[in-house]
Amino acid sequence: MLELLNDKKYLEIRKIIEEMNVVDLAEFIQEIEDNPKVVILFRLLPKRQAAEVFAYLDGEIREKIVNGISDKELYEILDELFLDDAVDFIEEMPASIVKRVINTTDEETRRQINQILMFPDESAGCLMTIEYADLHSGISVEEAIKKVRKISPERESIETLFITDHERHLVGTLNIRDLLAAKDSTMVGEIMDANVISVHTHENQAEVADKFKKYDFFMMPVVDNEDRLVGMITIDDIIDVIEEETTEDIYKMAAMQPIEDSYMETSVLTLARKRFTWLAILMISATFTGLIIEKFQSALAVNVLLATFIPMLMDTSGNAGSQSAVSVIRATVLDEIAFKDTFKVIWKEFRISIVTGLGVALLNFIRVYLMYKDLQIASVVSITLIFSVVAAKIVGSTLPLIATKLKLDPAIMASPMITTIVDAVALLVYFNIAALILPGI
Amino acid sequence: MLELLNDKKYLEIRKIIEEMNVVDLAEFIQEIEDNPKVVILFRLLPKRQAAEVFAYLDGEIREKIVNGISDKELYEILDELFLDDAVDFIEEMPASIVKRVINTTDEETRRQINQILMFPDESAGCLMTIEYADLHSGISVEEAIKKVRKISPERESIETLFITDHERHLVGTLNIRDLLAAKDSTMVGEIMDANVISVHTHENQAEVADKFKKYDFFMMPVVDNEDRLVGMITIDDIIDVIEEETTEDIYKMAAMQPIEDSYMETSVLTLARKRFTWLAILMISATFTGLIIEKFQSALAVNVLLATFIPMLMDTSGNAGSQSAVSVIRATVLDEIAFKDTFKVIWKEFRISIVTGLGVALLNFIRVYLMYKDLQIASVVSITLIFSVVAAKIVGSTLPLIATKLKLDPAIMASPMITTIVDAVALLVYFNIAALILPGI
Numbered sequence: 118m119l120e121l122l123n124d125k126k127y128l129e130i131r132k133i134i135e136e137m138n139v140v141d142l143a144e145f146i147q148e149i150e151d152n153p154k155v156v157i158l159f160r161l162l163p164k165r166q167a168a169e170v171f172a173y174l175d176g177e178i179r180e181k182i183v184n185g186i187s188d189k190e191l192y193e194i195l196d197e198l199f200l201d202d203a204v205d206f207i208e209e210m211p212a213s214i215v216k217r218v219i220n221t222t223d224e225e226t227r228r229q230i231n232q233i234l235m236f237p238d239e240s241a242g243c244l245m246t247i248e249y250a251d252l253h254s255g256i257s258v259e260e261a262i263k264k265v266r267k268i269s270p271e272r273e274s275i276e277t278l279f280i281t282d283h284e285r286h287l288v289g290t291l292n293i294r295d296l297l298a299a300k301d302s303t304m305v306g307e308i309m310d311a312n313v314i315s316v317h318t319h320e321n322q323a324e325v326a327d328k329f330k331k332y333d334f335f336m337m338p339v340v341d342n343e344d345r346l347v348g349m350i351t352i353d354d355i356i357d358v359i360e361e362e363t364t365e366d367i368y369k370m371a372a373m374q375p376i377e378d379s380y381m382e383t384s385v386l387t388l389a390r391k392r393f394t395w396l397a398i399l400m401i402s403a404t405f406t407g408l409i410i411e412k413f414q415s416a417l418a419v420n421v422l423l424a425t426f427i428p429m430l431m432d433t434s435g436n437a438g439s440q441s442a443v444s445v446i447r448a449t450v451l452d453e454i455a456f457k458d459t460f461k462v463i464w465k466e467f468r469i470s471i472v473t474g475l476g477v478a479l480l481n482f483i484r485v486y487l488m489y490k491d492l493q494i495a496s497v498v499s500i501t502l503i504f505s506v507v508a509a510k511i512v513g514s515t516l517p518l519i520a521t522k523l524k525l526d527p528a529i530m531a532s533p534m535i536t537t538i539v540d541a542v543a544l545l546v547y548f549n550i551a552a553l554i555l556p557g558i
Numbered sequence: 559m560l561e562l563l564n565d566k567k568y569l570e571i572r573k574i575i576e577e578m579n580v581v582d583l584a585e586f587i588q589e590i591e592d593n594p595k596v597v598i599l600f601r602l603l604p605k606r607q608a609a610e611v612f613a614y615l616d617g618e619i620r621e622k623i624v625n626g627i628s629d630k631e632l633y634e635i636l637d638e639l640f641l642d643d644a645v646d647f648i649e650e651m652p653a654s655i656v657k658r659v660i661n662t663t664d665e666e667t668r669r670q671i672n673q674i675l676m677f678p679d680e681s682a683g684c685l686m687t688i689e690y691a692d693l694h695s696g697i698s699v700e701e702a703i704k705k706v707r708k709i710s711p712e713r714e715s716i717e718t719l720f721i722t723d724h725e726r727h728l729v730g731t732l733n734i735r736d737l738l739a740a741k742d743s744t745m746v747g748e749i750m751d752a753n754v755i756s757v758h759t760h761e762n763q764a765e766v767a768d769k770f771k772k773y774d775f776f777m778m779p780v781v782d783n784e785d786r787l788v789g790m791i792t793i794d795d796i797i798d799v800i801e802e803e804t805t806e807d808i809y810k811m812a813a814m815q816p817i818e819d820s821y822m823e824t825s826v827l828t829l830a831r832k833r834f835t836w837l838a839i840l841m842i843s844a845t846f847t848g849l850i851i852e853k854f855q856s857a858l859a860v861n862v863l864l865a866t867f868i869p870m871l872m873d874t875s876g877n878a879g880s881q882s883a884v885s886v887i888r889a890t891v892l893d894e895i896a897f898k899d900t901f902k903v904i905w906k907e908f909r910i911s912i913v914t915g916l917g918v919a920l921l922n923f924i925r926v927y928l929m930y931k932d933l934q935i936a937s938v939v940s941i942t943l944i945f946s947v948v949a950a951k952i953v954g955s956t957l958p959l960i961a962t963k964l965k966l967d968p969a970i971m972a973s974p975m976i977t978t979i980v981d982a983v984a985l986l987v988y989f990n991i992a993a994l995i996l997p998g999i
Contacts (some may be wrong), residue, residue: 136752140773262738269735276717276734276776283707293717293734294710297703312579330801332581333794335717335776352793353774356800360771363804364888367811371884372877380889384904392881398949399684399877400918404925406869414862421855428847428981431872435841436813436974440833443812447805448821458822461723465826472830477841484845495672506837540869 120143122154130161141164143173150178158186168197176209176382183214192221199273200226201246201354202234238478240323241515242318244358245339245348248273254280254288254306258299264295279338279346280309287313287338287346307513315340318347322358324379325557327452329355366450370531374398395416398555406431406544413548419557426498427544433477434505434543435536442535446527449517456522459515465509465513474506497551504550505543559586563595571602575619580607584614595628596852609638616945617650617823624655633662633817640714641667642687642795645674681761683759686780686789689714695721695729695747697791699740706737720779720787721750728754728779728787756781759788763799768893770796807891811884811972835973843978847872850982854989860998867939868985874918874948875984876977882907882954883976887968890958897963900956907955915947938992945991946984953980 121130134142143160149155159228160171171179183191195203195218206231207215219227229247236242250272252261261278269275278296280289289309299308307536315338328337330351339348365375370393372439376383410417410427417424447463448454454462478499485495513535516526560572575583583603590596600623603611612620612635624632634645636659648656648671660668670688677683691713693702702719712717719737721730730750740749756779757766770778770793780789806816813836817824841893851858858865886903889895895903919940926936954976958968 136753138773154872161860266738267741272735274735274776275738276715292713292715294713297707297716298710306798312577314579330797332579335715352776352797356771356797359797361894366893367808367884367888371806371880373881373885377983379894380885380893381894385784385909387909388885388906388911389917392878392910393825393914393917396874396877396881396914396918397921400870400874400922401925403870403873406873407866409868411863414865417858417865418862421859424855424858424868425848425852427843427865427868428851428872428985429844431869432844432847432974432978432981433837433841435876435977436837437833439812440814440837441972443808444814444821444829447808451801451805451820453820453822461822465829468826469830469833473834474835476830476834477837480838484645484842502689519887526874533873533880536876539703540873543868 118158119149119152121152122158124357127161130158131163134166135163139169140173141143142166146170147175147178147298150181153160156182160186160190165197168194171206172198172202179206180210180214183210183217188221189219191218195222196383199246199248200229200233201244201273204230204243204317208234237319238252239322240318241316241320241322241339241350242348244322244325244350245318246273246351247348248348249279249336249338249346250275251279251281251346252291252305254309256305257301258296258303258305258308259301261296261305262301265293265327273349274336274351276335277349279349280305282345283366284346284373284476287344289313290338291465293398313338316350317341323362325350326355326358326362330359366446367529369528371447372396372531372533399533399537403540406541409541409544409548413544416548418550420494420551420555422491422494423547423551426547429481430501430505430543430547431540432535434509434539436510437470437473437506438513438535438539439531441469441510442517442531444498445514445517446531447523449527454518456518459518462514463511466510470507470510471503473510474503475508475554478502491555497547497554501543501547501550504546505539508542508546509535509539512542559592559599560590560595563599569603571599572604575603575607576820580610581614582675583607584611587611588616589618591622597623601627601631603633605642606638609635612647613639613643613672620647620841621655624651624658625984628660629658632659636663636667638640640689641670641674642685642689642714645671645684649675669905672838677759680763681759682761682763682791683779683789685763685766685791685795686759687714687792688789690720690777690779690785690787691716692720692722693732693746695723695744695745695750698742699737699744699746699749699804700742702737702746703742710892714790715777715792717776718790720790721746722787726786728756728781728785730754731779754779757791764803766791767796767799767803770801773994807887810967810969811887813837813972813974840974840978844981847978847982847985850989854985857989861935861992863932863994864988864992867926867988870922871939871942871946871984871988872977874943874982875950875980877915878911878947878971878978879950879954879976882910882951883958883972886955887958887972890962890968895959897959900959903955903959906949911948911951914951915944919943920945934995936997938988940983940990941995942991945987946980950980951986993999 146155146159207218236402248271250265250268252264265275275293278291278293279287280291282288289311289439290313291309295308314332316328318339318341336349338346338350341347368375374391376391394396480501481502482495485498517529520527520530559574587596587600636653648659689712691706691709693705706716719732719734721727722734723729724922728916730752731754732750736749741914757769759782777790777792779787780791782788809816815832817832922943923936925942926939957971961968
């Protein structure tokens with residue numbers, strides 16, 4: 118394709134382009150974004166395809182294309198773009214381009230874009246498109262099919278039709294399958310599903326995603342304060358929301374504040390800032406663990422070998438605790454457990470910790486005894502392991518559940534926080550058991 | 559509702575039931591699953607609703623219901639269930655129930671169920687349903703609409719129609735919107751999208767999910783080795799796949815082998831087994847960190863205060879490393895970065911580590927100096943922090959990318975693994991800098 122472009126064989130390029138999927142085409146354009154001919158290639162696309170490809174491109178290349186095309190071409194793309202894609206595009210462009218875009222669109226589109234831009238970030242209003250298909254409840258199936266056939270070219274999807282009354286109140290939904298299966302003379306109001314599940318414009322995107330997951334819908338109507346139909350959200354956008362929310366959880370679990378763009382698009386300073394806060398908090402907290410060692414300095418002075426096992430004890434307790442914390446956090450996110458299950462969870466984790474604790478303790482006893490031929494040290498270290506694995510798993514499973522009860526995000530109770538706490542516990546257990554078993558401490 | 563059930567006011571219950579969403583109804587039945595009247599309530603449901611509610615119930619309550627209904631009722635439910643839901647149901651039932659189910663279904667359904675059960679676990683074949691809507695490419699739009707209207711009651715969704723030739727080869731797809739928008743006399747073959755994106759029965763579910771995410775489809779055709787249409791996958795099942803795959807990633811990142819059922823449904827012994835392996839491996843690895851302390855025993859003997867800072871240095875390096883590892887792993891999963899970006903990523907992480915490293919070092923210098931009034935110790939600890947944060951972030955960001963290059967799952971290179979490695983690095987740096995700066999070590 119690049120060769121054809123260099124040889125200016127535009128007709129042949131158009132032929133290839135016509136047979137390609139728009140997503141693959143967008144991927145190709147993305148790959149050659151540094152090539153000066155990329156704008157020429159884009160301008161070769163037929164109108165409709167150009168808009169679809171445009172919807173799949175990243176910010177940088179979009180800017181380059183907008184700067185390289187005429188106002189008329191820009192108008193055509195904006196006209197063909199689904200409104201939610203147009204809004205996404207405008208939100209990420211620099212002010213100069215936004216101005217040109219706003220000047221290029223017609224008044225109606227401009228008004229609609231402004232309306233969507235007004236909704237709070239991460240709200241259903243921001244996610245929705247207004248290219249839904251709506252029908253009046255008082256018409257017959259025959260009329261409804263006629264209307265759907267007329268309006269469908271300009272709708273993003275007609276899988277679910279939204280049924281409204283005279284005042285645009287949402288009174289039902291109707292799957293296109295059920296409309297087509299019904300008899301011509303039946304009234305839409307009779308076959309629609311009157312038990313409407315909808316979302317509100319101001320609902321948070323995470324709640325919207327939960328509703329989609331719960332009800333297995335492909336699309337859902339969005340209503341305003343007066344229960345009037347104002348838009349629809351489609352499930353493909355929900356997948357992006359789910360990925361976004363998961364990334365946020367994972368970041369929090371690794372002691373970072375979530376970032377808003379992708380990793381590569383986020384600046385070094387922003388990334389550093391998002392990571393510094395927790396790094397500093399946990400560093401200060403770890404000081405307390407240090408103070409435990411300081412308190413038992415005399416024990417270390419008597420038996421310096423004791424220091425050798427500190428990293429292993431800290432790491433193993435930390436890992437045992439974060440295993441539990443992460444299991445519980447994920448199960449909470451997936452709605453498998455809630456605060457009321459706290460005792461069930463603790464009892465489960467207690468039994469798991471006994472099994473795994475005994476396992477690692479036995480392994481470690483053999484290892485230490487073989488290396489140092491010292492039964493007492495081997496006993497101290499292994500007994501500590503059992504106690505600290507049990508403590509770690511109980512702390513690790515309980516704290517996230519307490520966080521949910523306090524309406525905090527359980528994800529902040531993940532590995533690093535748990536590690537800091539169970540490290541201190543492990544060392545306290547260690548030195549106390551050492552004092553009991555070893556002579557002269 | 560429970561009161562009405564106790565008073566045997568069945569007619570009133572049916573009235574309430576009719577107006578409820580099936581998902582909410584399933585949730586209610588789930589909540590009262592220990593109530594002996596739950597089966598009676600279920601038997602009050604109209605046929606179609608019963609099947610839909612059944613599809614949303616968990617294993618235990620399903621078993622209870624199947625044991626409480628007649629063969630005729632079971633047959634009706636199985637007949638109304640979409641085939642993929644029926645297969646899911648059969649897969650999780652004990653053998654005795656499976657036998658009764660298989661005996662109850664008609665031969666055609668039995669054959670279809672067996673066929674789907676044959677596909678490997680987590681394959682597209684397992685995810686697909688055969689209730690798709692297909693059309694022949696050689697018919698007109700008018701005939702097509704007539705056919706769709708006839709077959710639609712038995713299809714799971716008709717949002718996308720699959721177009722086949724005489725030998726059932728998949729030759730195109732057609733959105734219902736485009737079919738309805740077309741003129742009656744047009745041929746289906748002319749308006750279909752001939753650039754078909756499909757998945758193969760043996761394709762892994764994670765790859766299928768990637769295709770859905772890439773192309774924003776609501777459903778996708780499944781073909782066999784000869785490119786013949788055999789089924790379709792809908793996006794609501796893909797959301798479950800995405801959640802499942804994410805849970806697997808998160809488990810691996812926390813040093814656990816993934817579990818197959820939900821946390822609460824998995825036994826204590828299975829959970830213990832899934833966690834023990836990594837716990838033991840990482841415990842043994844941490845031994846090497848211990849050996850570093852052993853090697854520098856004399857330094858600790860000279861200045862016991864040095865031991866106090868070990869937990870803080872280990873925790874901070876571990877956290878710094880896992881922040882980078884988790885960021886890079888997530889970006890890899892989301893296809894934002896690949897192995898070819900290794901140097902870009904390292905350069906980015908290097909700059910982040912300088913900023914955050916200097917930050918925590920400064921904080922720590924002030925803290926240590928205020929507590930111990932010892933400039934030398936404060937310097938040793940703070941310089942160690944800078945070096946170990948830098949090392950941690952570079953190790954943490956590089957190892958996951960190397961793992962992808964070696965076709966390993968990058969998630970196993972997450973926090974616990976990185977922590978073990980960077981702990982050793984931090985201690986080595988610590989004792990060497992101490993030997994340089996402090997007198998007599």
